[in-house]
Amino acid sequence: MARYHIETYGCTSNRGESREIERRLRDAGHYRVDGPDDADVAILNTCTVVEKTERNMLRRAEELSEETADLFITGCMALAQGEEFAQADIDGRVLHWDEVPEAVTNGECPTTTPDAEPILDGVVGILPIARGCMSDCSYCITKHATGKIDSPPIEDNVAKARALIHAGAKEIRITGQDTGVYGWDEGERKLHRLLEEICEIDGDFRVRVGMANPKGVHGIREELADVFAEYDELYDFLHAPVQSGSNDVLGDMRRQHQVEEYLEVVETFDEALDYWTLSTDFIVGFPTETDHDHDQSMALLRETRPEKINVTRFSKRPGTDAADMKGLGGTIKKERSKEMSAVKRDIVGEAYAAMVGETREDVLVVEEGTADSVKCRDSAYRQIIVQNASEHGIEPGDFVDLEITAHETMYAFGTPV
Ligand code: SF4
Incomplete structure (x- = not known):
């Protein structure tokens, strides 16, 4: 079980993702400490609104990488400009927020509580x-x-x-x-x-x-x-x-x-x-x-x-x-x-x-994402994001056919067909 420190910058969406990271860490038996000095891992949930914010994020990442054994960088700047952390020679791992809880586990299996109920x-x-x-x-x-x-x-x-x-x-x-x-x-x-x-x-x-x-x-x-x-x-x-x-x-x-x-x-x-x-x-x-x-x-x-x-x-x-x-x-x-x-x-x-240009059938819309997007999973549990979900009239629980239009490292983008 790890002691973690988490810092969140930017919008309510980032704060929501940090809350979810913390919920999963708590469920897996990890606990939060008051500062990076006492932590095994630090989590930096970044924002990238203006250039000044980016400079601040890089500076803070550098400080945290020196203060803790492990640094995980997530959030908007990590996903949009993740290479900047590597270029600045910052020793942290850039992850989608969804991946942070598992990365913190140190190879241990997840902990369920006694007599865990569904x-x-x-x-x-x-x-x-x-x-x-x-x-x-x-x-x-x-x-x-x-x-x-x-x-x-x-x-x-x-x-x-x-x-x-x-x-x-x-x-x-x-x-x-x-x-x-x-x-x-x-x-x-x-x-x-x-x-x-x-x-x-x-x-x-x-x-x-x-x-x-x-x-x-x-x-x-x-x-x-x-x-x-x-x-x-x-x-x-x-x-x-x-x-x-x-x-x-x-x-x-x-x-x-x-x-x-x-x-x-x-x-x-x-x-x-x-x-x-x-x-x-x-x-x-x-x-x-x-x-x-x-x-x-x-x-x-x-x-x-x-x-x-x-x-x-x-x-x-x-x-x-x-x-x-x-x-x-x-x-x-x-x-x-x-x-x-x-x-x-x-x-x-x-x-x-390799998924781009293909069509995926019966993809499950699993949850809401940020800014009117939804997160979906295809038959192999690959993550596909659909933007402007309300325009398409889709919501969590629906099954949709999607054409894959683009991708990032850890997920694809799709449009209903
Ligand atoms: S399989 Fe190994 S890592 Fe997982 S809970 Fe058992 S002892 Fe721990």
Whole structure:
């Protein structure tokens, strides 16, 4: 769990996004501190109205990068002129605001509260299907709060999903520390069976499966890929955090998978699905990571080309075994993180660029964005923004066909057809 400091500049839209970032960080067990000096990470939500504001943003980013271990820069200037931070040699990561909460997690799985109940937020229903995991990662503090996997029966989770859909949910987000090991405590991994039953519920909705570690997915990869291929209700999206391309580092992290198992999962999904999104996470600068290990992570990134990538610079969490290891210097971690983030931007940007000119059918409008825009998700959970939504008469909960007209690094723009 991280201590964070957040600063927000500019309009009410930026303030709304910061509130959402804070809500998600709080739900994941992180907490806010009074200033950057006490924080593990700083978040700068930027504005770019006039040139003077830009200069102020660059100056503030530089100060924060020196005061905290990790800096995340988001907001208007980050998205419109993100390269200026790199040109000014500021050591911060430029992210869409939506990506900030996951980047803060330091490779740990999300924390749900005990006996977490489903939540309906607009047309999004959050459904925690289990609590805990089957791992004991050496860098993780979440584990201390969540313990071993405890999986309620399939019928209970299906009943909760049905209630969410009846209450108006159009997107069900299946969450948990590690959704891939759902049922392991009962002797049978059964995420695929749960998904099948949820998809059979009457109604128009989509289901997004949350983080599933490669080890858990590996044992049911074929069954899972078959369910994804069969049901349109499931977004073809898999978040399987590999964390490193080196088996030595994975061993020191006490991850339960090896690189080969992750590759087999990706291969199985590639065979079953024509168009899908692989999402993964890398931790760079783990204490035992050598240059060669880092090169292996870079090679794995280039080989598998995930369309969504979270890069986390390792930082110590108190009370974990990794906190007792002799760490790498900050400069090494920063350089490796910068190198990986640059490749990430290229890979993800190319994935969105390839969508331009295509048409996507039955895209779900998930939530309102800024300035009369709406955020939508296509069948592979790629984000598409539609501007002037009220002119087009579309709102959250609608399904629309979109022509993709343009793109940014992390999302595309579309127009209803
Ligand atoms: S899988 Fe690892 S990182 Fe995730 S909660 Fe369990 S011990 Fe922590």
